[in-house]
Amino acid sequence: MSDLLTVRDLSVAYGSGAPAVKRVSFTVGEGAVVALLGANGAGKSSIMKAIAGLTPASGTVMFGAEDLAALPARTRVARGIVYVPEGREIVGDLTVRENLILGGYQKAAAERKQRMAMVLDLFPEIAEKADRQAWRLSGGEQQMLAIGRGLVANPRLLLLDEPSLGLAPLLVRRVFDRLAVIRRETDLAIVLVEQNLAVTMRLCDDLHFLRGGRIVGQRSAAELKDKAARQEAIDAYLGAAA
Numbered sequence: 741m742s743d744l745l746t747v748r749d750l751s752v753a754y755g756s757g758a759p760a761v762k763r764v765s766f767t768v769g770e771g772a773v774v775a776l777l778g779a780n781g782a783g784k785s786s787i788m789k790a791i792a793g794l795t796p797a798s799g800t801v802m803f804g805a806e807d808l809a810a811l812p813a814r815t816r817v818a819r820g821i822v823y824v825p826e827g828r829e830i831v832g833d834l835t836v837r838e839n840l841i842l843g844g845y846q847k848a849a850a851e852r853k854q855r856m857a858m859v860l861d862l863f864p865e866i867a868e869k870a871d872r873q874a875w876r877l878s879g880g881e882q883q884m885l886a887i888g889r890g891l892v893a894n895p896r897l898l899l900l901d902e903p904s905l906g907l908a909p910l911l912v913r914r915v916f917d918r919l920a921v922i923r924r925e926t927d928l929a930i931v932l933v934e935q936n937l938a939v940t941m942r943l944c945d946d947l948h949f950l951r952g953g954r955i956v957g958q959r960s961a962a963e964l965k966d967k968a969a970r971q972e973a974i975d976a977y978l979g980a981a982a
């Protein structure tokens with residue numbers, strides 16, 4: 741599997757304080773799912789925003805053979821790097837369908853229509869409510885809409901920021917079941933930010949543990965199938981966060 745994303749020595753600083761992200765390096769293969777796990781404030785969202793071009797950063801981010809340094813966020817979207825932010829940020833006053841149209845704003849009408857049909861097929865829960873205002877959806881459905889809106893842009897790399905945030909366990913399971921379908925049926929690569937080790941393990945190939953802006957450990961999902969190894973990772977890296 742060749743590398744789709746290569747992050748090398750990535751640092752993010754806000755103002756003059758200590759950097760929020762300190763020389764983080766990792767790779768994501770074509771079609772791979774890589775998770776960044778860590779407690780609140782560990783720097784997970786800052787890494788995602790830096791890859792998406794939404795916050796200034798130092799270090800190198802390569803997408804295939806291309807250095808992204810000079811590319812603004814909208815060009816990164818056109819290349820296939822799509823960020824689904826924490827908190828979903830769907831437009832509540834617009835309908836489900838209108839939110840999906842926003843996701844495909846850079847696409848020609850025919851491709852956008854085809855991608856929207858694919859998304860509605862993938863998420864029957866929101867297809868039934870396509871003409872309903874987004875604020876009327878449940879939390880889980882809103883998360884599906886946020887992911888669906890990202891998929892309309894036809895990404896090669898989806899940056900998914902805490903899809904389980906604020907959802908009841910049943911809805912978390914539904915959202916992750918959908919992600920598992922995407923994983924099975926497409927060659928989309930995903931960087932997934934999570935605090936929840938249990939749901940993350942079902943979807944990912946590799947997990948990186950973050951603390952204080954640094955990657956402090958790395959495990960494959962296969963390694964964490966072993967209960968003792970999982971407990972060790974929780975104790976060493978996540979503490980109460982898991």
Ligand SMILES: Nc1ncnc2c1ncn2[C@@H]1O[C@H](COP(=O)(O)OP(=O)(O)OP(=O)(O)O)[C@@H](O)[C@H]1O
Nearest residue numbers: 754755760778779780781782783784785786787826
């Ligand atoms: N726009 C900003 N301006 C100043 N400081 C920021 C900004 N965004 C994040 N930070 C700080 O950077 C650090 C890392 O934040 P970040 O949101 O990347 O962490 P996180 O791991 O995603 O946390 P959470 O799980 O709570 O979302 C925190 O100390 C945070 O307060």
